[in-house]
Amino acid sequence: MVVPKTYPVQLIQPDGQRVHNPAYSASVADIGPAQLRDLYRDLVVVRRLDAEATALQRQGELGLWAPMTGQEAAQVGSARALDADDYVFTSYREHAVAWCRGVDPADMTALWRGCAHSGWNPADVNMTNPAIVVGAQGLHATGYAMGAKLDGADIATIVYFGDGATSEGDMSEALGFAVAWGAGVVFFCQNNHWAISAPTQVQSPVPLAQRAAGFGMPAVQVDGNDVLAVLAVTRQAARHAREGSGPFFVEALTYRMGPHTTSDDPGRYRAPADLEAWKARDPVDRLRRLLERESLVDAAFFDDVDSAAGDAAMRLRRGTLELPDPHPLTMFDHVYATEHSLIARERAGYAGYLASFTDTDEEAVR
Known part of the structure; x- marks a missing residue:
């Protein structure tokens, strides 16, 4: 079988140069210097939060943590494309999405510390708590979107999942139901290339975005380490859902730089050379290079961002250690x-x- 070559949407190259894409550049025409700096701040803060939570687990303060370092642009870009009324269904790695939706860092670890069934009230931020059952959230999102359509609500529902979840029956059922009922779901797949130790190529002989065609829905593959491209693609997908045009599938090509969870050793199944190649595509470095190339930042800005990241990390640590043991x-x-x-x-x-x-x-x- 000959698999057609696909080219993911890209608006920023790894070296920080812009890419003009007539189909998507207009979708982020409003993103000026201030907005780019805000996106960079998000990327740095969530990476710092992830490092802090990982350290807490290593110190015995959390039972488990699912690191998301390397996937910041996929999460921040998509989350910042959403409206406040849109509803988010998460898997277990979307800590950056939680940050963008307004979740207090102090509330991010209760589940992982074993102190509560959940960390925050979903109604406060229109985002569910982490879902450990792989793929189940696809059905939850589809049901919610079907209800929203019946209620006449002009919102988008977005569901996050990994490449491994596309091999689950629940996700196939969700895709089928969403098309049949015209549910406004954005299926956002973070293809980080590893379903724990199983590489994507053993799960699908074709790009995951092409699977959506079999269900009858439009799909786009995007450079998941390019925050601007992810923002543009998700804006279009969310608008498609809000306008009543049915579901949309986004495959964000990214890479999990760390372990699947803190109980995993990725050194047992992936080559160091692969990791080094993806480090050159680091999403944080990429946006920083663009900001520097276009002279949009100075040393004071980076100091301020580092301070904000440190404050957020301290809030997460303090909130974790102050969690009471539940009755x-x-x-x-x-x-x-x-x-x-x-x-x-x-x-x-x-x-x-x-x-x-x-x-x-x-x-x-x-």
Whole structure:
């Protein structure tokens, strides 16, 4: 089989030079020097947050963390393309999206520390909490978008997932339902080239964006390390969804610079040369080179950005260490939206079990 060559959308080259693309440059015509500096600030801050959380896990303060270093542009560019009313369904690596949606860094680690079922109230930022079940969020997003369409809401729903999730049945079902019902879902695939240790080429013989054609939806492949290109593509995809034109598939080509999670050792399955090649395409360095090439920044700006990143990281660390240990019975809270008899019985049974220990304060388990 001959696979047709695809060319991902690109607006900034790795060396910082701009690329004029008639189909997409106009979509970011409003992004001037101030907006470019804001995007750079986002990229630096979220990389620092990721490093801080990884360090916390290594220090035994978090049970697990899913690093996203290398994927900053894919997440920041897409998140900054969304409106406040749009709704985000996340997987487990979209910490940068959470930052852009307004999630407090102090609320980002409760789930990973084992202190709560969730870290933030989704209704406050229109973004769900991390979803560990691979691909399940595709169906959640599709159902939400179907409901929004029935309600007449002119919003876009976006769902984030990795290349590995495209091999899950849930994601295929979501793609099929979204097309059949004309649901306004932006399927945003961060193809970071590794589904844990399985490379993309063993999952699909064709670019993942081409899979969307089989379901009958438009798709675009974008350079996921180019924040401006991702912003332009996602703006168009979100507008497509809001206008009632149905779902849209975006494949952002990026690279996971670190491990799949902090329990993974990527050195066992990928070559150091591959990592070095992708370091040359680093999304943070790329935007910095553009800013410097066009004389849009000075040393004071970079100092200010580094200070902001340090402040955000300190807030994440302090928030993590100050999280209280949850009472055992809180595991039954928020399982259902309203009280459920099954949960009530389970709570009572577990309370009785805890009270059976002679050294347990009865008041503490009520």
